[in-house]
Amino acid sequence: MTTVMHVLPYLVAAYVFLTGCYGLATSRNLIHAVGCLAVCQSSTYVLLLAVGYRDGATAPVFSDIKPGSRPVVDPVVQALTLTDIVVGATVTALLLALVLQIAKRHGTVDPDELRELRG
């Protein structure tokens, strides 16, 4: 049972990543595609937080607990996740701005109709 519980977050991360990729590959709308990219990125949050998890541990905030008095989860991966969220917000914002501009210039956001660049 515990083995399953320990492996489960990693399987969830892989599943979320592949779901996002499937959405990207089959997308019929670029806004949906950018959303799928954000789904792919969410899988990295799941993975990083799963890496730092410890049984029975609390948040690594030492304002109300004494250091060493009880186990805390790994703060490094939490910092990584926060950085990752900032990166993701930037990427999503920029890509959505590009989609907006594509909609204005091409009059469509369907990737099937955007085939000018080929060969």
Added chain:
Amino acid sequence: MHHLLPLLVAIPLLGAALLVAVGRHLPRIAAEITGFVVSGGTAALALVLLLNSSPPMVEWVGGWLPVGGESVGIVVVGDGPSLGMAALVSLLTLAALAYSWRYFDEPPRGHPGAFTALMLLFQGAMCGFAIAGDLFNAFVFFELMSVTAYALTGYRIDDPKAVQGALTFGVVNSLGAYAMLMGIGLLYARTGELAMAKIGRGLDAAAGHGGADALVLASFVLVLTGLLVKAAAVPFHFWLPDAHAVAPTPVCMLLSGVMVELGVYGVWRVYGTVFAGPGGIPAADLTRALVTLGALTAATGAVMCWYQRHIKRLLAYSTVAHTGLFLVGIGVLTPQGDDGVALYILGHAGVKAALFACAGVLLDRYGCLDEHTLHGRAREMRATAVMFAVGGLGLAGLPPFGTGLGKAVTEEAVGGPLTVVYVAASAITAGAVLRVTARVFRGLGPRPEEADADLETSGSEEEPETTGPLRRIPDTMRMVPAVLLTAALAVGAVPGFGDLVARSVNEAGSGGAQASAQWTVHGALLGLASTALAVALAGLAVTRPHWTAAPDWSRPLRRLQSGHVGDYVAWLLMGATVLGVLALPAVLGG
């Protein structure tokens, strides 16, 4: 001296922030001079640090030194290759800024500093990626340089193709970066470390006497997927021609000249520091993976390059072909191979940036980048014609160009049948460039017939990057390619430079093993052979167009470049699977 390392990132970032903050109130000339000063200052700093990089420097940013072997700080590494890449990035940014001095006639309304600020941000991010000593910061700088590159690619937001190419670029590269981050997470889970050198030691300690296990293989595949997307290895390469064909010319110079090469550098750095130990991926498996993908990349890039009529796309595919050659060179894991690739990257950066700069002159004069439409129209541009032809010869590896020296040294390192790949790929890409020179600048041969319109991007309806043709070509636009070509020539021609590069690369990379990088008769003859082959191919293409027209077997290959972002994502997943299969014996054998 090592305390100055973080300034390589900080100076361009601060310069960019300054321009964004006050750019609205500055006249254009003040914004551009600020850009020059900041970018040039960073270049000077990178060169000074490079000259003092023996022994290699390590800096813990902000004084967060490791305590008892444990560290949470940010580590940056200043050795020959990292500072060499930072210096190359900075010098090329300076060249691109000089080129764009008069090139963009209209800065965005009310914000003349925007382009310069983005260029400085790009420079800072690339320098940061080059000197990053821990994997997570490598990821952060990787994303920063990617995001800036998307913005620069789509800089002309009114051009429909530019925004489309930038979006494809963005989706594929970001997906690669997330794969890389998952790999980094797995490595952290195994070792509890983020600094590359410590991860490497941690993997060795965790493996004990066994070899790599499934987790190490998975993290290897995920990290390399991210880096190979950036390096545009087949089948991760589809974004590159789309992005390079639409980006503004000064940006193309940086994308092709150094950003793609940073992906190759990343593969070299990460394998050498993280996975090369007994707990990582055995050398034979890395060689199998990189040589296979590299040779495939070189072949695909060369074939696709030959059948392009859009001049910037043609140059973009030649970058794909050359990246394949770089990957083969670092894949054989010999000190000599590393030296050869380092020299090849230096020479290639100069030559490729110069060729893009000449293409930009054509785009300014004729508002068109189509080889067929431009047939014979650029006869009066003698100087540009000479530079384009010289660039083509440099691409072929004509001695004493730096590309020639790098190629010769790498060929000697890889040996055997792989030499054929080097000669053929460089000859075909150079032949395509020389063919363009003959047709566009000399009007030689009959005008080519129109072929499959549904299979190609013609380049005849390009948005001009300048408001109408400039009255005359600005001197900066002619000087920059000339200087770049001279630099590429100097890399191979200055005696002792090759050995200098070899010493500095080997000190960092191959544990003290030294190799020399000098011209040999054998190497010079191979360089001459590929040049002769390139000239022959170009001559054949011009005089007998139907002999070299696209044969039927090339149609499926060209159809793969469908312009559909979903297809490219599917290819990325397949590429990661192939990479895993190629490296699988690492786990089965242990």
